[in-house]
Amino acid sequence: RRPPRSTRKESSAASDVYKRQVSTVLAMLGLIFVHQNIFALPKGANFSVSMKPASGGMSGAAFAMPQEVSAAVFGNPATLTQFPGTQFGLGASILKIKLENTQTGAGGTNLSDSAADNYVIPDAAFSRQIGESWVIGAGIQVGAGLGADFRDDPVRVGAVPGTELPFNSELLSFNANLSTAKQITPSLSIGAAATVGFGLLQIGTVGQSGPDIPTGQFGGTTSSVHDTGVRFSLGITQQVSDNIILSALYKSKLKYEFTDVTFTSVAPKGLQTLTVEQPAEYVLGAAMNLSPSWLIEIDIMRNLWSGASTYEDIYKDQTAFVLGTQYKLGDWSFRLGYSHQSDQFRDEPNKSINSLHGIGTIPLPFIDNDLIKIVQTASTPVVSSDSVSLGIGYDIAPSTRIDAFGAYSFKESLTRNTPNVDAALGLPVSSSYRTDVTLWVIGVGVNFKY
Numbered sequence: 001r002r003p004p005r006s007t008r009k010e011s012s013a014a015s016d017v018y019k020r021q022v023s024t025v026l027a028m029l030g031l032i033f034v035h036q037n038i039f040a041l042p043k044g045a046n047f048s049v050s051m052k053p054a055s056g057g058m059s060g061a062a063f064a065m066p067q068e069v070s071a072a073v074f075g076n077p078a079t080l081t082q083f084p085g086t087q088f089g090l091g092a093s094i095l096k097i098k099l100e101n102t103q104t105g106a107g108g109t110n111l112s113d114s115a116a117d118n119y120v121i122p123d124a125a126f127s128r129q130i131g132e133s134w135v136i137g138a139g140i141q142v143g144a145g146l147g148a149d150f151r152d153d154p155v156r157v158g159a160v161p162g163t164e165l166p167f168n169s170e171l172l173s174f175n176a177n178l179s180t181a182k183q184i185t186p187s188l189s190i191g192a193a194a195t196v197g198f199g200l201l202q203i204g205t206v207g208q209s210g211p212d213i214p215t216g217q218f219g220g221t222t223s224s225v226h227d228t229g230v231r232f233s234l235g236i237t238q239q240v241s242d243n244i245i246l247s248a249l250y251k252s253k254l255k256y257e258f259t260d261v262t263f264t265s266v267a268p269k270g271l272q273t274l275t276v277e278q279p280a281e282y283v284l285g286a287a288m289n290l291s292p293s294w295l296i297e298i299d300i301m302r303n304l305w306s307g308a309s310t311y312e313d314i315y316k317d318q319t320a321f322v323l324g325t326q327y328k329l330g331d332w333s334f335r336l337g338y339s340h341q342s343d344q345f346r347d348e349p350n351k352s353i354n355s356l357h358g359i360g361t362i363p364l365p366f367i368d369n370d371l372i373k374i375v376q377t378a379s380t381p382v383v384s385s386d387s388v389s390l391g392i393g394y395d396i397a398p399s400t401r402i403d404a405f406g407a408y409s410f411k412e413s414l415t416r417n418t419p420n421v422d423a424a425l426g427l428p429v430s431s432s433y434r435t436d437v438t439l440w441v442i443g444v445g446v447n448f449k450y
Contacts, residue, residue, distance in 0.1 A: 048060050048074075048075070048301075049062045049063075049066070049070075049071040049074055049075045050339070050389075050407070051093045051095070051121050051123065051141075051142075051441065051443060052068060052070050052071050052074075052089075052091060052093075052123055052443070052445070053068065053089070053091040053093075053123075053391075053403035053404065053405060053443050053444055053445030053446075053447075054066075054067040054068040054071070054333075054335070054391065054393060054403040054405070054445070054447070055067060055068060055070075055071040055075075055324075056093065056337075056389060056391060056405035056407060056441070056443050057324075057326075057335030057336070057337060057389055057390060057391010057392065057393075057403070057404075057405035058297065058322075058324025058325065058326060058335050058336070058337040058389065058391065059322050059323070059324050059337025059338055059339040059387060059388070059389045059407065060299070060322055060324070060337070060339065061285075061297040061298065061299050061322045061323060061324025061337055062075055062297065062299075062324070063075050063076045063079070063235075063247050063249055063283050063285035063297075063299045064076070064079070064237060064245045064246065064247035064285035064286055064287035064297055064299070065079065065082065065245055065287035065295065065297055066079050066082070067326065067333075067335075067393075067403075068089050068125075068403070068445070068447050069083050069087040069088065069089050069125050069126060069127045069137060069139075069447065070089045070091070070123055070124070070125035070139055070141070072125075072127065072137060072179070072181075073125040073127065073137040073138065073139040073177050073179045073193070074125070074139060074141055074143075074175070074177055074193075075235075075249070076191065076233075076235035076237065076247050076249045076283070076285070077137070077179040077180065077181050077191030077192055077193040077233055077234075077235050078181050078189045078190050078191035078235035078236050078237045078247065078249075079181070079189070079191070079235070079237055079247070080127055080135040080136075080137050080179060080180070080181035080189075080191055081133075081135050081181045081182070081183045081189040081191075081237075083127045083129070083135060083137075083449075084129050085129055085449055085450050086126070086127070086128050086129070086449070086450045087126060087127050087447065087448065087449045087450075088125070088126040088127075088447070088448045088449075089123070089124065089125050089126070089445060089446070089447040089448070090123070090124050090445060090446055091122075091123045091124075091403070091443060091444060091445020091446070092120060092121065092122045092123065092443060092444065092445070093120070093121040093123070093441050093442065093443030093444075094118065094119070094120055094121075094441065094442055094443070095118065095119045095120075095121060095439065095440075095441045096117060096118050096439060096440050096441070097114070097116070097117050097118070097119075097437065097438075097439045098113075098117065098437065098438045098439070099113070099114040099116075099117070099148055099437050100112070100113055100114075100437075101114075101150075101155050103155060103156050103159040103432075104159055104432045105159045105160065105432070106159065106160050107156060107159035107160035107161055108159055109159055110155075110156045110159040112150055112153045112154060112155045112156075113153050114148040114149055114150060114153075115149040115150075115151070115152055115153070116147045116148045116149040116168075116170065119142075119145070121141075121142045121441075121443070122140075122141070122142065123139070123140075123141045123142075123445065124139055124140055124141070125137060125138065125139025125140075125141075125177075126138060126139065132183075133182055133183045133184075134180070134181070134182055134183075135180070135181045135182075136178075136179070136180045136181075137177075137178075137179040137180070137181075138176075138177060138178050138179065139176070139177050140174070140175065140176050140177075141174075141175050141177075142172065142173070142174055142175070143173045143174065143175035143195075143197065143254075143278075144171075144172075144173040144278060145170070145171050145172035145173050147168075147169055147170030147171065147202075148168075148169060148170075149168045150165065150166055150167055150168070151166045151167075151168050152166075154166040154167075155167075168202070169202060170200075170201075170202045171199065171200065171201045171202070171276075172199070172200045173197050173198070173199045173200075173254070173256075173278070174197065174198045174199075174200075175195050175196070175197050175198075176195070176196045176197075176198075177193050177194070177195050178193065178194050179191060179192070179193035179194075179233075180192060180193075181235075186239075187238060187239040187240075188236075188237070188238055188239075189236070189237045190234075190235070190236050191233075191234075191235045191236070192232065192233065192234055192235070193232065193233040193235075194230065194231075194232055195230065195231045195232070195233070195254065196228065196229075196230055197228065197229045197230070197231065197254050197256070197278075198226065198227075198228050199226060199227050199228070199229065199256040199258070199276075200224065200225075200226050201224070201225050201226070201227075201256075201258050201261065201276075202224045202225075225258040225259065225260070225261050226258075227256045227257050227258055227259070228256075229254050229255045229256050229257075230254070231251060231252045231253060231254040231255075231278070232251075232252050233249065233250065233251045233252070234249070234250050235247065235248065235249040235250075236248050236249075243288055243289040243290075244286065244287070244288050244289075245286070245287045245288075246284075246285070246286050247283075247284070247285040247286070247287075248282075248283070248284055248285075249281070249282070249283040249284075249285075250280070250281070250282055250283075251280060251281040251283075252280055253277045253278060253279060253280045253307070253308060254277065254278035255275065255276075255277045255278075255309070256275070256276045256277070257273055257274075257275050258273065258274050258275075258276065259271075259273045260272070260273065261273065261274045262274070262356070264356075264357065266357055268357075272355070272356055272357070273355075274310065274354055274355075274356060275309040275310065275354055275355065276309060276310045276311075276354075277308040277309040277310070277311070278308065279303050279304045279305050279307065279308040279311065280303075280304045280307065280308075281301060281302065281303055281304070282301070282302045282304075283299055283300070283301045283302075284299070284300050285297060285298065285299040285300075286298050286299075293327055293328040293329065294325070294326075294327050294328075295325060295326045295327075296323075296324070296325045297322075297323075297324050297325070298321075298322070298323050299321075299322040300319065300320070300321055300322075301319070301320040301321075301322070302317065302318070302319055302320075303317065303318045303319075303320070303344070304317055305317055305318060305344055309354055310354045313354065314345065314346060315344045315345060315346060316344060316345070316346045317344075318341060318342050318343075318344040319341065319342045320339060320340070320341035320342070321339065321340045321341070322337070322338075322339045323337065323338045323339070324336070324337040324338075324389075325337070326391075331394055331395040331396075332392070332393070332394055332395075333391075333392065333393035333394070333395075333401075333403075334391075334392055335389070335390065335391030335392065335393070335405065336388075336389070336390060336391075337388065337389040337390075337391070337407070338386070338387070338388050338389075339386070339387050340385060340386050341385060342385075343385070385410070386409070386410050387407060387408060387409040387410065388407065388408055389405060389406065389407035389408075390405065390406055390407075391403065391404065391405035391406075392404055392405075399448055399449050399450060400446065400447070400448055401446070401447045402444070402445070402446050402447075403444065403445050403446070403447065404442070404443065404444045404445075405442070405443050405444075406440065406441070406442045406443075407440065407441045407442075408438075408439075408440045409437075409438065409439045409440070410438070411437070411438045
């Protein structure tokens with residue numbers, strides 16, 4: 001028997017609400033997904049100097065006494081005075097990521113694997129000594145970025161078939177630096193750097209969210225937007241004894257405004273701009289030569305996520321501790337590193353995202369921050385608390401050295417329970433979303449000095 005007309009109307013209305021809310025999840029997954037990924041690497045904030053051929057072997061401990069010119073150009077510019085004459089470095093790293101998202105709820109358990117599992121990170125820099133006290137440097141690198149691809153293995157809301165989210169998102173930030181340093185006294189150096197960033201953001205979904213559920217105004221498409229931004233760095237080094245150097249560094253925020261990145265029909269109707277800022281950073285470092293052959297460096301970094309647009313809605317300020325060592329034996333250099341960083345996720349994220357007031361037909365804020373919690377786990381949110389690295393260098397000539405390194409970040413997980421969102425979707429209130437991430441990187445490069 002067919003149900004009464006009133007029952008059919010109620011069922012249709014509930015279905016419309018269900019479709020609208022699934023569309024919202026799709027849109028917000030696409031938007032926030034990239035911004036969870038942009039700096040999610042072993043240092044929490046960005047690639048920093050941890051992806052460079054020599055510094056990578058020391059887990060990025062290179063803010064007081066770097067072992068390659070690129071780490072000075074993109075790290076603490078005051079350390080450029082440690083590179084006399086003319087020096088040049090060229091390298092590249094390969095980053096491999098394994099990202100799995102497990103959804104548990106009304107539909108049982110579903111496991112989704114991201115297909116965005118490898119990235120190439122190029123790096124190049126040079127420096128030139130001018131007179132006895134000035135050094136200038138310049139370089140290009142990939143400063144930040146990651147992404148994920150769930151087109152072939154969609155994430156399911158509550159693990160329910162028919163609620164697949166086939167999203168694909170990516171953000172890359174290319175940096176060009178111009179740095180300069182001056183040796184004030186034999187033991188004191190200061191430096192400054194200007195960075196021009198070029199950001200590329202792609203967000204969207206591919207196909208439908210399910211066989212009978214439309215993805216709405218934002219679904220079935222991808223968009224690509226770019227912008228440029230600038231930042232500056234100020235650094236200082238002080239040699240306090242024959243064997244010890246102390247350093248301090250400040251980096252300003254790097255701001256991108258991705259114009260017309262998404263549309264809403266919520267008043268005021270139209271295309272919206274999303275502002276994303278790489279956070280400001282403070283770094284304190286100390287390097288010690290235990291012997292002419294043995295170097296140890298310790299760096300402490302503070303990433304100010306709470307003052308960075310978009311990230312402040314999801315992240316909290318974070319501290320990272322980095323320890324690296326190098327031992328020279330003849331023409332060989334052996335390196336070892338370890339890094340540990342605090343959790344950067346807010347336990348209770350905000351209910352909206354930056355200045356966005358709507359996604360498609362859905363106003364923001366919407367329901368509560370349970371929706372954001374789904375997004376936290378469906379992207380690449382997890383930055384491993386601990387990572388280790390190994391490196392090796394060989395002087396193939398007095399003016400030429402080749403370096404290689406490998407690093408591994410231990411498996412880390414993030415779980416979020418979302419009872420309110422699932423209740424609103426008409427699903428049981430016991431759904432959970434968990435992300436498991438591991439990553440490793442290898443790199444090689446060559447350095448010249450004249």
